[in-house]
Amino acid sequence: MKDSEFYGQQSVTAKKIIVVGAGAIGAFYGSLLALAGAEVSVVCRSDYDHVKQHGFVINSRVLGCWNFIPSQVLQQAADFEGTADYVLLCTKVIPDLNRAALIRPVVKPDTAIVFIQNGVEIEQEMLDAFPDNEVISGLAFICCNRIKPGEIFHSAYGRLALGNLPGSVSRKTKYLCELVNRSGIECNATETIITERWKKCVWNAPFNPLSVLSGGLPTLEILNSQEAFVRNIMQEICSIAEASGHKLPNDIVNVNIENTYAMPPYKTSMLLDYENGHVMETEVILGNALRAAKRTGIASPYLESVYALMKLRELALNHLA
Amino acid sequence: MKDSEFYGQQSVTAKKIIVVGAGAIGAFYGSLLALAGAEVSVVCRSDYDHVKQHGFVINSRVLGCWNFIPSQVLQQAADFEGTADYVLLCTKVIPDLNRAALIRPVVKPDTAIVFIQNGVEIEQEMLDAFPDNEVISGLAFICCNRIKPGEIFHSAYGRLALGNLPGSVSRKTKYLCELVNRSGIECNATETIITERWKKCVWNAPFNPLSVLSGGLPTLEILNSQEAFVRNIMQEICSIAEASGHKLPNDIVNVNIENTYAMPPYKTSMLLDYENGHVMETEVILGNALRAAKRTGIASPYLESVYALMKLRELALNHLA
Numbered sequence: 001m002k003d004s005e006f007y008g009q010q011s012v013t014a015k016k017i018i019v020v021g022a023g024a025i026g027a028f029y030g031s032l033l034a035l036a037g038a039e040v041s042v043v044c045r046s047d048y049d050h051v052k053q054h055g056f057v058i059n060s061r062v063l064g065c066w067n068f069i070p071s072q073v074l075q076q077a078a079d080f081e082g083t084a085d086y087v088l089l090c091t092k093v094i095p096d097l098n099r100a101a102l103i104r105p106v107v108k109p110d111t112a113i114v115f116i117q118n119g120v121e122i123e124q125e126m127l128d129a130f131p132d133n134e135v136i137s138g139l140a141f142i143c144c145n146r147i148k149p150g151e152i153f154h155s156a157y158g159r160l161a162l163g164n165l166p167g168s169v170s171r172k173t174k175y176l177c178e179l180v181n182r183s184g185i186e187c188n189a190t191e192t193i194i195t196e197r198w199k200k201c202v203w204n205a206p207f208n209p210l211s212v213l214s215g216g217l218p219t220l221e222i223l224n225s226q227e228a229f230v231r232n233i234m235q236e237i238c239s240i241a242e243a244s245g246h247k248l249p250n251d252i253v254n255v256n257i258e259n260t261y262a263m264p265p266y267k268t269s270m271l272l273d274y275e276n277g278h279v280m281e282t283e284v285i286l287g288n289a290l291r292a293a294k295r296t297g298i299a300s301p302y303l304e305s306v307y308a309l310m311k312l313r314e315l316a317l318n319h320l321a
Numbered sequence: 322m323k324d325s326e327f328y329g330q331q332s333v334t335a336k337k338i339i340v341v342g343a344g345a346i347g348a349f350y351g352s353l354l355a356l357a358g359a360e361v362s363v364v365c366r367s368d369y370d371h372v373k374q375h376g377f378v379i380n381s382r383v384l385g386c387w388n389f390i391p392s393q394v395l396q397q398a399a400d401f402e403g404t405a406d407y408v409l410l411c412t413k414v415i416p417d418l419n420r421a422a423l424i425r426p427v428v429k430p431d432t433a434i435v436f437i438q439n440g441v442e443i444e445q446e447m448l449d450a451f452p453d454n455e456v457i458s459g460l461a462f463i464c465c466n467r468i469k470p471g472e473i474f475h476s477a478y479g480r481l482a483l484g485n486l487p488g489s490v491s492r493k494t495k496y497l498c499e500l501v502n503r504s505g506i507e508c509n510a511t512e513t514i515i516t517e518r519w520k521k522c523v524w525n526a527p528f529n530p531l532s533v534l535s536g537g538l539p540t541l542e543i544l545n546s547q548e549a550f551v552r553n554i555m556q557e558i559c560s561i562a563e564a565s566g567h568k569l570p571n572d573i574v575n576v577n578i579e580n581t582y583a584m585p586p587y588k589t590s591m592l593l594d595y596e597n598g599h600v601m602e603t604e605v606i607l608g609n610a611l612r613a614a615k616r617t618g619i620a621s622p623y624l625e626s627v628y629a630l631m632k633l634r635e636l637a638l639n640h641l642a
Contacts, residue, residue: 213534214633217640225636229629232622301553305626308550312535315546319538 026090031068041072060154100129119284163193198241208270218265243296347411352389353504362393381475421450440605484514519562529591539586564617
């Protein structure tokens, strides 16, 4: 299908979208796309029974509260009926999860693959797996948690950034942006999505592990107590990003610090995973950044320290469980 | 009293020793001095009732098991009857504990002050408080824990190093060494006790905080998983020590690593404090080392990281308790 045909259809046929991994992020953005008129199905594993019966309740401080009833609620992608225009992959990125295998059953020649996921240097795996498909990298700048089965609480922010790999913006990407923007949440298409990914890592690299290693402190208390340490980790991410060819804005550390002071106290996704006994995104956030540091010869002792401590923490979880 | 008189008495009068802070370390070395013939009294706070009634059981893998009945069991130093030849201060070193005030009631003109305590740069406080007394700094290289009230388990090692401040060895120090050696545990007098203190910090600086921050891993598992990180912290301590005028042996990091691999898996004192809800020696081990690093201009990002994380951990303990 050519772009012109695709756009030609938009007024008569709702786009078919399947969200794989309908946790907080997947359910939230899926619900926005449904609000905007798309036909949105979801694959959800742990909350399948509840969502199949009741759909989702999306409780947003920004947009209000509503019920999101997906078109199809599935336990695995292979059960999807129809052809998806977009597959939105929204799982965590963890070592034992094969992202490509998870979505392969619904990837047809014209399916655009969109992943809205954390971490850095997670692109190549998808480009290698689907060399003939459009691959769109997405990043959510949002405070959003799953409160209980089928209930998602959106407490702040929400901006989504989308960009084609390795670095362009397609019509399908623009159209997806338009759908999200229609819902009232900002969505930008960018030709520098890999840079955006490093930008997000500037925040994640300190706050995710520090919330876990501290024993559960929210972001504001971490910052009040150890701002200098947080800044040191952020600065290392900036140096690694620059050495990897993705220079970040000079004021990014200051802006992140100021924004976090202004944010409501927030439990990071890594802390929630930790508290719920789920696997944490240590490798994709810290490990991948450190591997990029080693490859580019950037010293990053602060990042090394939090990574080493996270690995010990994970070891303790496994050994002492 | 002159040294000659002191030694003249040794065959006729047992030396009077009061141990202030009879936890694992205080009770263990106190019991050795009693075995060697000294008249040893103890000040113990939390286990007072039990020790008053039953004394201590010392269960040593090296020396066997025996009962140590102190001469006087006291709740505070002020209750001591008699004049102490030595006061052995064996408490933890923590911010809210005034070490000088704790022993002042038993410090007479001829009382030698001995502190067997962890941490670096803890000397000046005692020299300032007791300018006219002999002040002996002591370091225990030992695996020794309090198992329950009045029961001390000595699992490995035991060497004690003693030296006068700022850097000499007195007759009183030699005599104390002799008493400990008589019991079968090695005790060395050294003119470089401050250097010894930094040497011990080489081990404590990584293993104490890492055992806590990992969530309870014993030393061997920490090492098996993150030897490079442990070495980096150790190396920073060596650099800080050297910059502070206390060059450590070139092979000290390797020796510490090898010894720890050979040690039985061990819960550090900081981990035990953490698990029991007691204040940890974060400041005296990590904080003092870092302050020395700042003063001497030595970069120490690994140490900074574990210190920052320990401060966050302590904050979480207080806030979330």
